[in-house]
Amino acid sequence: MSRPTPLRDVHESLGATLTDFAGWLMPLRYGSESAEHNAVRQAAGLFDLSHMGEIFLTGPQAADALDYALVGHLSALATGRARYTMIVDERGGVLDDLIVYRLGDEEFMVVANASNAGKVADELMTRAKAYDARVEDRSDEYALIAVQGPRSQEILATLTDADLAGLKYYTGLPGRVDGREALIARTGYTGEDGFELFVAVQDAVPLWHALTAAGEPYGLKPAGLSSRDTLRLEAGMPLYGNELSAELTPFDAGMGRVVKFDKPGDFVGRSALEAVKDTPPRRRLTGLVARGRRVPRHGYPVTKDGAVVGEVTSGAPSQTLGKPIALAYVDAGIDAGEGLAVDIRGRQEPVDVVELPFYRRNK
Amino acid sequence: MSNIPDDLSYTKEHEWISGLEDGLVATVGITAFAAEALGDVVYVQLPEVGSTVEAGDSIGEVESTKSVSDIYTPVGGEVVEVNQTLVDDPSLANSDPYGEGWMFKVRADGDAADLLSAEEYAALTSGES
Known part of the structure; x- marks a missing residue:
């Protein structure tokens, strides 16, 4: 209970x-x-x-x-x-x-x-x-x-x-x-x-x-x-x-x-x-924004050219950005600038790496 | 207790289906119970018009803030129409699941398996809620 x-x-x-x-x-x-x-x-x-x-x-x-x-x-x-x-x-x-x-x-x-x-x-x-x-x-x-x-x-x-x-x-x-x-x-x-x-x-x-x-x-x-x-x-x-x-x-x-x-x-x-x-560190906590509308979620693999290079720790549709966002641990050795994807139930969905935080309030 | 219209049939996967009795084109959507359980629907992926589907196939998905679910088709046949308005405004699945939130239409080529009446579906969901 x-x-x-x-x-x-x-x-x-x-x-x-x-x-x-x-x-x-x-x-x-x-x-x-x-x-x-x-x-x-x-x-x-x-x-x-x-x-x-x-x-x-x-x-x-x-x-x-x-x-x-x-x-x-x-x-x-x-x-x-x-x-x-x-x-x-x-x-x-x-x-x-x-x-x-x-x-x-x-x-x-x-x-x-x-x-x-x-x-x-x-x-x-x-x-x-x-x-x-x-x-x-x-x-x-x-x-x-x-x-x-x-x-x-x-x-x-x-x-x-x-x-x-x-x-x-x-x-x-x-x-x-x-x-x-x-x-x-x-x-x-x-x-x-x-x-x-x-x-x-x-x-x-x-x-x-x-x-x-x-x-x-x-x-x-x-x-x-x-x-x-x-x-x-x-x-x-x-x-x-x-x-x-x-x-x-x-x-x-x-x-x-x-x-x-x-x-x-x-x-x-x-x-x-x-x-x-x-x-x-071997992996770096990285901010990802999906190009499509499917949502990267906790535990989904991050991939590049078909190889697994990381894992999503949190993901959700972002109200503020109007796109799905995610935090992921991504291998530090790879060039994360281009070609990253998240394996969303078998389909490689392209994502872009962004600076964190995704949202910062105006002070 | 969520809304379960008497004049629809239901599946254990929390879909509703109408129009089967006409032997023509069946319309499918998710139930109010499913929409409430999912929370705000943010993305709906529907099958392609013209595709052939078999009863029980996963033919799309519904994403909400917290989760994602497959959409199954209760009947086989040809997909003749999908609700583009819903794709553009997925919140219709929450606000009007039995109306504007319908998902796709299938020209059925056979009977649907294991459909539930409104009464049976109400019993199913009262056990889950």
Whole structure:
């Protein structure tokens, strides 16, 4: 049985198509996922992300414990700031990608993907043992609601006195939204401006209704995981299980920049990652745009002159580009400029290589 | 519960077929249940007019945001018409699956195998939804 989020009844009353995702019963879409996608690009979308994991590290050595446990330099993070980072194993393989919020000198919140949350909490507990820091998986206490899209700030401003204009990208501060305590973070996974609101489970339903009412004049729509996936894909953002896995290092995924070798002390995976950091990866994460209308999808081979030269990790029809797009790992040795195709159920469909991301918002 | 018109016949592959009883040209499309399960249809590939097909053949495909499905023909015969309007606007498969969203017409050269009545199809889909 999949676990429901605190908003399950709301999703059902909205007529959502529900799906199992990482052991959770989640809204896939409420109506047309294309309309939800477009609402986020043009106005705003409302997402239930309560499946995400929230793991807290507190104590005098919480920062040091995270420096050891993760590839990032979290002790250098200022209070109120957030950082995208990863947790790897001893071989350097990615166990999850994370956002870490520094809530205080001695308090951090690690947000993990639903599929990995238990594993990440266990690893953090093991890795923090030698430190004066407490690790608590508080995922059950929190609901997470995201408002994403260009109208997000205006919508949220009707429900809070918090200084949203002063809240920069990748920052988070405690505040009140609709009279309820919330951690208000300017983060997201859509390629748009937006906010993520971490609230107590019992506040999820009233906050959802308040945001729905506040967003109505601005064109806000509830949006499901289907549009979340196409939005992040257009924004070129990796998805764990597709572009990231324990078989790949951050360098393999083209994300070596998240590994901070210059931080003090050892960290899990350091020696393995130092050994590969200057070795060009065998395959490169590549953006593809199909010339035709058939969609390259996860697992399809990338070919050149009939030979397999890579594999699609994510693919979808792009609302914004009007063409199918895909992320793929493609052999670094080949000239990807011309003649690439994706084997779509036996037919070689021509694709062009493009710079990532596929979509970048106007700031 | 999705819409299942009484006057059509259905297949286990979630297609509808009409016009068979006239012994002339049958029209085929996908059901509202199929369209809802797929989500927004973004691309429809249909057989060529004039091609000969056999009952049960995969003769096209329907792509949505999240998935792709084959289109099977419930009857054999000659494809006499395809819905070019649907190719140009695949969202018709979602908005009007039994009307403007029809897919192709076949001059049937035999009986269709294993067709379901509306009642039988309703029973099938209530088990799947």
